[in-house]
């Protein structure tokens with residue numbers, strides 16, 4: 001059945017709502033009328049006041065819509081609302097706007113492939129323009145210009161830096177977690193450390209800035225390129241270190257983006273003043289780095305023998321300046337200095353916590369699923385002989401295998417269950433007329449200006465696209481990504497196992513189509529290398545310190561140990577579902593973990 005609506009129709013106004021509903025009714029798309037759309041700032045800030053009052057109303061009035069008012073419903077309830085409504089596409093209608101919610105793989109593919117018809121809702125991202133327009137905040141031809149200039153920087157040369165730097169940083173993490181050799185006494189704050197690791201890797205691969213781990217002597221990490229650069233030191237002209245400036249801006253981004261500088265600088269709040277200081281400092285660092293790298297590239301152009309600029313420009317910022325500089329001053333396609341710096345910041349912003357949370361959640365899942373951890377370690381054993389030090393791990397030889405065996409499967413499964421981005425906010429383009437979507441052979445026209453939300457967690461648990469029983473979709477089962485389930489055997493066979501590939505539109509941690517994540521490989525290489533280094537000789541375990549001391553655990557029998565472990569696991573599982581922040585899958589609280597030598601696990605030894 002086909003339904004049509006007038007081409008000039010906008011989604012605002014009563015007529016538009018009525019016509020839209022008519023179109024959706026004709027195409028048999030369910031809709032839910034809600035009093036607020038859930039995205040208004042006033043609602044996000046005050047919903048906890050209103051919800052208890054609304055819940056007092058008779059459920060016969062509210063049951064069909066009340067849960068859609070709770071921020072975060074779209075990931076807390078996964079596929080359930082779609083199942084209840086009998087459709088993987090439905091509409092919420094409110095006086096504040098209509099939203100189309102989608103977790104149908106075929107419809108998602110149409111949306112991500114038709115970039116111009118379903119552009120990104122860039123208004124949502126305006127706040128991250130603070131250092132300049134960039135890849136995330138642009139659309140149309142402007143986005144094409146940004147994407148062309150930035151795509152070349154994510155080269156294999158750059159990925160090799162990611163690999164080498166991650167191996168180095170992950171060894172520092174392991175060293176600090178082992179402490180002085182009393183591993184079982186160490187309670188690891190893995191979330192903070194994964195954020196630090198991720199920051200260090202992106203600083204090196206993104207800006208050529210080497211960061212040293214607390215307790216690490218700079219000489220341990222130095223290469224000729226890094227000599228004299230240390231992200232923790234405060235250079236003369238600055239008041240904060242490079243690392244402090246960056247991490248403070250990232251932590252206070254909302255405040256920095258929303259409040260005018262003069263307010264930030266003058267309100268009597270230490271946090272606001274520090275945020276302002278960090279903003280100024282980071283801007284100054286970026287300006288210095290821009291000049292340094294530009295000078296290196298220009299020197300390279302004037303001297304055939306001098307290849308310093310080439311080495312420097314292997315990092316993302318250097319490559320970006322090189323690409324933009326080669327476009328020439330009159331080239332309309334080149335990025336301006338402000339745009340280059342805007343993109344450099346967005347690489348940091350886009351790649352920091354997303355990758356850190358993936359590595360952190362993977363470790364929690366492995367602590368909760370010791371059998372999967374042992375399988376992962378068996379794959380590592382098969383790949384890396386005992387006398388093969390991390391320093392010899394070669395990117396070309398090792399990385400593809402890691403990604404195709406259990407370490408890669410664990411990451412795929414982690415990103416399926418807790419994708420760092422929960423939805424892809426799209427709209428239907430204004431001025432292009434209503435957009436047809438094919439829904440199971442029926443065509444429905446979505447009016448211009450309608451918000452369209454591709455809901456990633458719902459697609460990731462949509463039973464229509466994933467083999468196995470429905471309840472299994474909520475379980476951590478990395479083996480689903482390994483078609484034959486016995487990945488270690490492939491080491492002997494010498495060829496790479498073929499991973500499971502979900503259908504298009506069903507698995508979107510990095511989105512799909514031309515606007516897919518530009519840092520996908522960067523993130524996967526970093527995360528897989530980290531897991532391999534950490535778990536090659538050690539295991540992560542749940543720390544049960546809240547319930548029992550080490551001496552008490554020591555005296556416990558098997559059943560008692562299982563009991564304390566299960567109580568701790570229940571808390572960790574709760575944190576992994578209810579304890580995540582509403583706006584992104586970010587932990588609000590940390591799950592204490594232990595890092596113990598393999599063979600000394602206190603629970604579930606092999």
Ligand code: HEM
Pocket residue numbers: 120135136147202346347348350351352354355358419420421423424425508509510511514515516517518519520522523
């Ligand atoms: C596990 C880690 C990561 C995940 C899950 C992730 C996920 C995503 C997703 C879903 C998008 C699409 C957003 C949208 O369309 O609204 C995206 C875009 C983007 N990501 Fe990532 N990302 C990760 C790591 C990185 C890294 C390491 C970088 C850079 C170093 C990065 C840079 C970007 C940029 C610049 C875009 C915008 C691309 C465009 O619009 O053309 N991301 N990412």
